[in-house]
Amino acid sequence: MLPVEPLGDGIVAVSLIANPSKPRGGVVVLDGWLIAEIAATLDAVAATKPSGVVVRSASERVFVAGADLAEIDALDDDALHRYLELGADAFARLHTIACPTVALVHRAALGGGLELAMHCDAIVAVVPAASDKPWRIGLPECSLGICPGWGGTQMLPARIDALDAILQTATGRTNLVTETPAGLFDATAPSPSEALPVAVAWLKDHPRTGPLSQPRAISPSTATEVSAALRRARGELASTLAAEAVLDCVAIGARSGWTSAIAAERAHLVALRHTPQAREKLAQFLKPTS
Numbered sequence: 569m570l571p572v573e574p575l576g577d578g579i580v581a582v583s584l585i586a587n588p589s590k591p592r593g594g595v596v597v598l599d600g601w602l603i604a605e606i607a608a609t610l611d612a613v614a615a616t617k618p619s620g621v622v623v624r625s626a627s628e629r630v631f632v633a634g635a636d637l638a639e640i641d642a643l644d645d646d647a648l649h650r651y652l653e654l655g656a657d658a659f660a661r662l663h664t665i666a667c668p669t670v671a672l673v674h675r676a677a678l679g680g681g682l683e684l685a686m687h688c689d690a691i692v693a694v695v696p697a698a699s700d701k702p703w704r705i706g707l708p709e710c711s712l713g714i715c716p717g718w719g720g721t722q723m724l725p726a727r728i729d730a731l732d733a734i735l736q737t738a739t740g741r742t743n744l745v746t747e748t749p750a751g752l753f754d755a756t757a758p759s760p761s762e763a764l765p766v767a768v769a770w771l772k773d774h775p776r777t778g779p780l781s782q783p784r785a786i787s788p789s790t791a792t793e794v795s796a797a798l799r800r801a802r803g804e805l806a807s808t809l810a811a812e813a814v815l816d817c818v819a820i821g822a823r824s825g826w827t828s829a830i831a832a833e834r835a836h837l838v839a840l841r842h843t844p845q846a847r848e849k850l851a852q853f854l855k856p857t858s
Contacts, residue, residue, distance in 0.1 A: 570609040571626065578619030579768055581672075582609055583626040596627045598680040599636035600651065606684075607658035614665045620771030621665065622764065623688060624672040630703075631673045632681025637712075638854055645838050652717045652834045655680070659718055662687040664779040670767040673753075674760050675703045678742065682707060683716060686723040687783045689774065690754035692767045695745060697758065702744040705752070709837075710810040711740025712853055713846030717837040721817040722785040722829050727751050730790070730797035734818055735804065738811035786821035786829070794822045809843055 571583040586594055587601040596602070613621060625631045635655075643651055662669045662684075671685035674694040682705055685691050696702050707720045715721070716737065724733040728749040735741070743749065755770055757763035786794050798818050805811050813836035821829035840846050 569612060570605050572609065572613060575622065575764075575768055577772070578617075579622065579771055580613055580616075580618050580620075581622040581624055581764070582613065583624055584632060585626045593629070594627050595629050596625050596632045596681075597636045598632055598634065598655070598684065599639050600654075603651075603655050603658045607654075607661060610658070610661035610665060614661070618665075618667050619775070620667050620768070621662075621669045622672055622767045622771070623662070623669065623684070624764075625674065627675070630675045630681070631671075631677040632684060633676060634679035634681050634708075635717075637850065641841065641850060641854065648838050648841075649834060652837065655718050656830060656834075659684055659687040663689070663781075663783045666776070666778055668771050668774050668776045670754075670770055672760075672763050672767050673705070674763065677703075677705045679707060679709055679716070679720075680718055683718040683720045683723065686727065687719070689776065689780075689784070690767075690770050691752065692755045692757065692763055692770060693745060693748075693753040694760050694763050695756045695758060702746045704742045705745055705748060706740075706742025707737050708740040708742050710738055710808070710814060712849045713808075713810050713843060714840045714850075715810050715813040715817070715833060715836050717833050719783065719785060719826070719830050719833065721814050721833060722821045722826060723783055724752075725786055725794050725797070725818065726784045726790060730794045731800050734797055734801040734814065738801065738805050738808075738814040740810075782826040785826055786818070787825075791822040794818060798822065809845060810840055813837075813840060 573581045669688040671688040728751045757766045
C-alpha cells in the first residue's frame with residue numbers, strides 16, 4: 569500500500585513513492601511494483617467512499633520520471649502487452665472512482681508520469697520560483713523511437729491546443745513548466761505547501777459522485793476539431809515510424825474512441841521498440857553511466 573493521508577472532509581492524499589527494492593535516490597519511476605501499488609491503494613481508498621483524492625509524489629526530485637524503460641525493454645512482447653494493460657487498468661481507477669481526483673505535480677512529470685496525472689480530473693502544478701531551475705513536463709517517447717502507451721495520444725489533445733498536442737507527442741518535445749501550453753494545468757501554486765490547499769479547493773468546487781467512462785480525452789464532441797488538427801499535423805511533421813504511430817492513434821481516437829485508441833497505442837509501442845531507430849535510441853538511453 570502507498571501512503572494515504574486523510575485531509576479532512578472525506579478527502580485523502582495518496583503519495584507515490586519509489587520502489588523500496590530500487591530506490592533510485594528517491595526518484596519515483598513507474599515500474600511494475602508501483603503500478604500494482606497504485607491499483608491496490610486506489611481500491612482500498614475507493615472502499616472508504618472518499619469525497620476526493622489528491623495524487624502527489626513523495627519525491628523531492630520528480631513527480632514521476634516516467635516508465636521504467638529498462639524493465640519494459642526486458643519483457644517479451646506478450647509480457648509487455650500485459651504490463652501495459654495492467655498500467656492502463658491501474659490508472660483507470662482514477663476516473664472510475666466515484667469522486668473527483670487531482671494530480672499535484674511538483675517537478676518533472678514525463679511520459680507515463682504525465683499520463684498518470686492526466687488520468688486525474690485535474691492537474692495542479694507547482695510553478696518554480698525565479699531562483700529555481702524549471703522542470704520539464706511532456707511525452708518524450710517518440711524521441712526514443714517509441715510512442716505513449718497509456719493514453720497520452722488521446723489525453724494531451726483534450727487539454728491543450730490539439731495541433732500543438734499532436735506535434736509535441738509525435739516529436740517527443742517536452743516543455744519547461746514555465747512555458748507549458750495553456751490548458752494543461754487546471755490551477756497553479758507557487759510552492760508545494762500552497763499547492764495542497766489549491767488541490768483540495770478544486771476538489772470541493774468540482775464534486776463528482778459517479779464513475780467516468782474515460783479520462784479527459786478525445787471524444788465525439790472534439791473529434792471534428794482533432795481531425796482537422798490531424799490533417800494539419802500530417803503536413804508539418806517529418807515522417808518517422810514513431811510519428812506515424814501517434815498520428816494513427818489520434819485518428820483511431822477521433823474515429824472509434826478511447827478504448828480502441830489505447831489498444832492501438834499498446835500495439836504500436838510493442839512493435840516500435842523492435843525497430844532499428846528505437847533500438848539505437850533505447851540502447852543509448854539505457855547505457856550505464858560511469
